[in-house]
Amino acid sequence: MKKFSMMFLGLAFVVLLTGCGNQQTEKTLTCTSTEKETGMNMEQTISMKFKNDKLNHMKVDVNTKITDDDIKKNWEEFTKSMDSQNEETDQDGVSLKITKDDKKYEYKVTLDIDIEKASKEALENYGFEDLVNDTSTLEENKKIAEDDGFTCSVE
Secondary structure, three states: OHHHHHHHHHHHHHHHHHHHHOOOOEEEEEEEEEEEEOOEEEEEEEEEEEEOOEEEEEEEEEEEEEOOHHHHHOHHHHHHHHHHHOOOEEEOOEEEEEEEEOOOOEEEEEEEEEOOOOOHHHHHHOOOHHHOOOOOOHHHHHHHHHHOOOEEEEO
């Protein structure tokens, strides 16, 4: 009986070790950038989720805040112009949402992409056709973003 207990403990230990070795790793790369132009500030945040170092989800937030009084006076025209360039959608693994704050003069666009569900056509509509069959790693994406002036962190 003692021998059986030792064998069982040994087997359990092996299963525990090999089970831990097969765990999938998930990491999130978050990159931010702030640009100040005449009359407005734009903050961009890109969050990329990787499973086993393969990109499977991406979220892009672009928040534009108007700081110029002349543009604030024409807020309605500004938002109409922005709306004409950004149509809300939620299909084929791609979601685009618009949020407006008329008191703070903020216009936010959020693009959320589930890469495993997104169709090739949906990705092409937003200029992300490169994500079809993309094999770039987290570190490669981090380097590209930092080279483009973003500040990045990995969680």
